[in-house]
Amino acid sequence: MSQMNLAASGNKGGSMASRGKSETGKLKQNMEEQLDRLMQQLQDLEECREDLEEEEYEETKKETLEQLNEFNESLKKMVTGNMTLVDELGGMQLAIQAAISQAFKTPEVIRMFAKKQPGQLRTRLAEMDRDVMVGKLSRDVYTQQKVEILTALRKLGEKLTVEDETFLAENVTATLSQFEKITADLGSEDKIMALASSGVEKTKV
Numbered sequence: 001m002s003q004m005n006l007a008a009s010g011n012k013g014g015s016m017a018s019r020g021k022s023e024t025g026k027l028k029q030n031m032e033e034q035l036d037r038l039m040q041q042l043q044d045l046e047e048c049r050e051d052l053e054e055e056e057y058e059e060t061k062k063e064t065l066e067q068l069n070e071f072n073e074s075l076k077k078m079v080t081g082n083m084t085l086v087d088e089l090g091g092m093q094l095a096i097q098a099a100i101s102q103a104f105k106t107p108e109v110i111r112m113f114a115k116k117q118p119g120q121l122r123t124r125l126a127e128m129d130r131d132v133m134v135g136k137l138s139r140d141v142y143t144q145q146k147v148e149i150l151t152a153l154r155k156l157g158e159k160l161t162v163e164d165e166t167f168l169a170e171n172v173t174a175t176l177s178q179f180e181k182i183t184a185d186l187g188s189e190d191k192i193m194a195l196a197s198s199g200v201e202k203t204k205v
Contacts, residue, residue, distance in 0.1 A: 039107040072096045091116040103179035104148045113152035
């Protein structure tokens, strides 16, 4: 009888733990869906850029970046003091900061970074290596996106090859370099926002 009671109490404890895990999973999924929507907005905007007036493009981009900043604020409040959520959503915070500061400009790369998908980032990089070889991808776009992917991989704790480290050092932009320094200290939202506004100003020039 005592063994049955023990088993029952064990199951009860297990169900509470799994319920907590399930709630965290649902929360993470909800945040990822919101992020997907914002990244889709950015992607659609870039794809329609040629059809828009420059002023309309800048205004829409600014609005999307403001929405991203609001999303970042709610994310920050959510993870405060919750180590489980810090582990689950820390990558998302970094990726959103990269997007807000415009250190990263490729929505798909930001999305993979946010979801902690180093395998998919590496697959995209391999596809880009092939595309640039056969002329399907311009060298400028290749360089920009490769730098973003390598930075994301490094921030996710992945080991880079010597060649990749060299490529990154030779091609890193001033904005990305600034982002690297700032995110070494995560309690620096003001600096991120200052970098974001200077990034917006640069895109207007």
